Amino acid sequence: MAVIKSLLIRLEVETAAKKRICHRNRKTHSVIAGETCLVTIDDMGGKKNYCKICYAEMLNKAQNDLDGIKTRLGTTGTSQS
Numbered sequence: 001m002a003v004i005k006s007l008l009i010r011l012e013v014e015t016a017a018k019k020r021i022c023h024r025n026r027k028t029h030s031v032i033a034g035e036t037c038l039v040t041i042d043d044m045g046g047k048k049n050y051c052k053i054c055y056a057e058m059l060n061k062a063q064n065d066l067d068g069i070k071t072r073l074g075t076t077g078t079s080q081s
């Protein structure tokens with residue numbers, strides 16, 4: 001069986017070893033040492049960090065977007081083997 005291509009960009013969950021700046025709001029958001037952050041990795045290997053406020057919103061939006069697509073395609077999206 002062919003490998004299923006992921007539609008999502010590369011995501012990693014990392015624990016900050018030192019303070020990181022949140023890419024979505026560089027002025028007021030940050031990830032302090034020891035906190036979890038969501039890291040997106042582009043095709044060139046460039047990484048962007050997002051704090052817990054932002055990644056919660058981003059994941060919810062992604063979930064909603066996927067649910068919308070599933071509804072339009074008429075699939076419930078439950079995994080079938």
Ligand SMILES: [Zn+2]
Nearest residue numbers: 022029051054
């Ligand atoms: Zn943020």
